[in-house]
Amino acid sequence: MFFFKKNESWKISENEVTSEEKFLNRRAILKPLLSFTISPFLISFPSYKSHSGVGYSFTSKINKKYIIDRKITEERFATTYTNFYEFGSSKNIWRRAGKLVTNPWLIEIDGLVKKPKKYDIRDFIRVLGGEEERVYRFRCVEAWSMTVPWMGISFQKLLSLVEPKKDAKFVRFETFFNPDVAPGQKQKWYPWPYTEGISIEEAKNDLTFLATGIYGKNLPNQNGSPIRLILPWKYGFKSIKSIVKISFVKDRPIGLWEKLAPQEYGFWANVNPNIPHPRWSQEYEKILGSTKTRKTLIFNGYEREVSYLYKSLFQKNKSILFR
Ligand code: MTE
Numbered sequence: 001m002f003f004f005k006k007n008e009s010w011k012i013s014e015n016e017v018t019s020e021e022k023f024l025n026r027r028a029i030l031k032p033l034l035s036f037t038i039s040p041f042l043i044s045f046p047s048y049k050s051h052s053g054v055g056y057s058f059t060s061k062i063n064k065k066y067i068i069d070r071k072i073t074e075e076r077f078a079t080t081y082t083n084f085y086e087f088g089s090s091k092n093i094w095r096r097a098g099k100l101v102t103n104p105w106l107i108e109i110d111g112l113v114k115k116p117k118k119y120d121i122r123d124f125i126r127v128l129g130g131e132e133e134r135v136y137r138f139r140c141v142e143a144w145s146m147t148v149p150w151m152g153i154s155f156q157k158l159l160s161l162v163e164p165k166k167d168a169k170f171v172r173f174e175t176f177f178n179p180d181v182a183p184g185q186k187q188k189w190y191p192w193p194y195t196e197g198i199s200i201e202e203a204k205n206d207l208t209f210l211a212t213g214i215y216g217k218n219l220p221n222q223n224g225s226p227i228r229l230i231l232p233w234k235y236g237f238k239s240i241k242s243i244v245k246i247s248f249v250k251d252r253p254i255g256l257w258e259k260l261a262p263q264e265y266g267f268w269a270n271v272n273p274n275i276p277h278p279r280w281s282q283e284y285e286k287i288l289g290s291t292k293t294r295k296t297l298i299f300n301g302y303e304r305e306v307s308y309l310y311k312s313l314f315q316k317n318k319s320i321l322f323r
Contacts, residue, residue: 058149059133059216066134068301073146075215077289082222083140084241085190086175086182094222099181100242102226111247112168115161121212121226128157131212139271139300141235145285150230151213155203158210158246164200168248172197173229173240190256196240197253197267198231201309207232207302210243233302235269270310271300 056072080094087093105121125131131151139145175194179185185192202208209230212219219225224241231238237257257265264278273283273296284293299306 056149056215058135059151061131061151062133062135062149066136068135068137068147070137070147072135073148073287074289078146078148078214079220079223081288083236084184084222084224086184086192086194086242087222088184094220096183097221100176100178100221100225101181102221102242105226105244107227107243108245109158109162109247110245111172111249112165113248114163114165117162124227125153125212128153128161133213133216134209136207136209136230136232137300137302138230138232138236138239139285139296141237141265141269141277141282143280143282143285143296144288145294145296145300146288148214149216150209150211151216152209152211152227152230154206155208155210156206159204162248164248167250169200170197170249170252171200171203172245172247172249172253173243174245174247175240175242176244191259192256194240194256195253196229196238196255197249198238199252199309200248202231202306205306205309207305233271233299233306235265235271237265238269268310268313270306271296272298274298 056075081091082094082097083091084093084097087096102121106118107121107124108116108118110116119127131153133149133151135147135149137145137147173196176182177185177193179192184190198208209232211224211228211230212226214220214223219228221242224239224243227243228241229239229243238255240255252267255265255267258267271282276282282296285296286293297303
């Protein structure tokens with residue numbers, strides 16, 4: 001694990017925040033791994049106009065604990081500017097993701113639990129007591145952010161259902177693997193399927209959420225249908241989409257991005273404006289659907305809810321908090 005010296009001269013300006021090649025080129029991390037050249041991966045933010053008023057009304061199942069004082073991102077932005085590398089490395093994959101068949105969908109819970117089981121997604125939601133709605137901040141490691149209403153289920157409910165054993169120290173999540181519908185999975189330099197992991201303590205935190213919907217509707221494929229993880233205090237890459245398996249394990253899992261570039265995308269990946277990514281600052285974020293930027297908050301504004309999780313780790317090794 002290493003850190004780059006913070007660039008004090010990095011001062012926010014609209015131009016810098018939107019100059020994508022500064023920090024959005026994830027493919028750059030792949031270059032050393034490849035024996036051939038990939039043409040630069042160009043991402044541009046669509047020229048959004050700022051908007052006023054979103055007109056979204058919450059469902060009756062809104063969890064009031066998680067209402068926040070941020071404007072909700074317009075649905076059209078959150079659902080058309082998406083990261084889903086299974087369908088390609090551009091943000092504009094939403095049409096392509098439509099090919100994924102999400103009904104039927106099986107989700108398997110296995111590993112160190114007393115009650116392992118495979119569920120059809122609809123049964124799964126039903127046995128977990130149905131969905132609630134939560135509005136969360138969402139901060140991508142690429143320095144853009146959004147605020148969206150997710151429908152879904154508290155992870156705590158899953159813990160009660162499957163009863164993890166004492167030696168379950170981590171939870172590992174896995175996305176589907178089907179290169180016939182997901183062309184990105186034909187790119188063999190990625191360690192497919194996409195996997196991610198969290199500690200069992202993080203899994204028990206009240207914020208940890210399995211999302212099945214967004215803006216009061218089922219999740220569109222591009223946002224991770226039919227079920228995905230949401231960890232609002234961590235960088236977005238931890239929030240794995242289209243989950244087929246959740247395993248309770250003894251050893252710390254290594255996710256797709258950590259396998260590819262551990263110095264850039266570590267296990268903990270907690271949002272922290274004070275620790276720059278090796279190739280860009282994390283001090284500010286571009287608000288999706290707006291021309292505005294804002295200062296990034298420690299733990300993405302959820303310090304009160306999650307900082308206890310990292311106290312002992314932090315004492316042992318200060319760097320562990322961040323990557
Ligand atoms: N999950 C899978 N399976 N594949 C992915 O490429 N991208 C991650 C995360 N989950 C990704 C994934 C990244 S980098 C981010 S920022 C978020 O999904 C984006 O979620 P959104 O597209 O719904 O905004």
